[in-house]
């Protein structure tokens with residue numbers, strides 16, 4: 001049996017959100033009564049149109065924003081007492097440039113492990129394996145700002161791997177990427193799945209990576225409208241939630257339109 005919320009338990013969900021609502025000072029009610037468990041090692045997609053509350057919800061889960069109402073538990077422990085959130089959960093922001101801190105790729109990856117005050121040898125080893133896992137070894141002395149969009153996201157993930165995080169959140173990971181960049185992000189998701197990491201993807205571009213989703217949560221105007229296995233959820237999907245069913249099959253080039 002699961003331990004009650006409030007005490008650490010290996011079987012407790014990674015995050016438990018209970019009755020989360022959020023109202024901004026301007027009166028904008030951005031989230032309403034969200035209750036959601038996010039489990040270890042699942043690949044969860046949170047989708048919904050722009051402004052539906054994806055980023056805000058996950059910022060609340062990580063303790064970056066205090067909700068107006070409701071509780072967040074991390075491994076069953078109230079978030080304000082869970083000390084290891086920052087070291088266990090890594091976040092790739094929508095704007096990958098805002099996360100760059102180093103003058104070189106290797107320096108950037110080393111930033112997190114240095115903050116953990118790890119021994120020098122250990123830092124070097126972690127940077128080496130993160131570079132290799134993300135295919136950035138040849139770019140180790142490169143200035144990060146000159147990387148491509150896909151490479152910048154890989155750099156952010158390399159930093160998270162070097163921290164030893166067991167969970168990764170990617171906020172709109174396909175934004176502003178060309179085809180090659182999208183393929184690079186898909187490779188990251190595949191790699192994290194083989195490493196049995198928890199993966200949380202916030203995206204309205206479902207068609208790019210739907211095949212990797214274990215579970216789908218659909219947000220609309222700050223409420224959860226549906227959740228479940230990807231296929232089942234899409235079968236029930238109501239287009240008015242701003243989510244388009246990406247399983248549609250195309251028979252000719254003229255069918256490939258986003259405007260239907």
Ligand SMILES: Nc1ncnc2c1ncn2[C@@H]1O[C@H](COP(=O)(O)OP(=O)(O)O)[C@@H](O)[C@H]1O
Pocket residue numbers: 024025026028030048049050051052053054055056057
């Ligand atoms: N500082 C703020 N003040 C008022 N409303 C905000 C603020 N930040 C975000 N919002 C609103 O919160 C809602 C959810 O935003 P967000 O989580 O960024 O949506 P998504 O990530 O799904 O695009 C939106 O309606 C947005 O306009």
Ligand SMILES: [Mg+2]
Pocket residue numbers: 054055056171172202
């Ligand atoms: Mg967002």
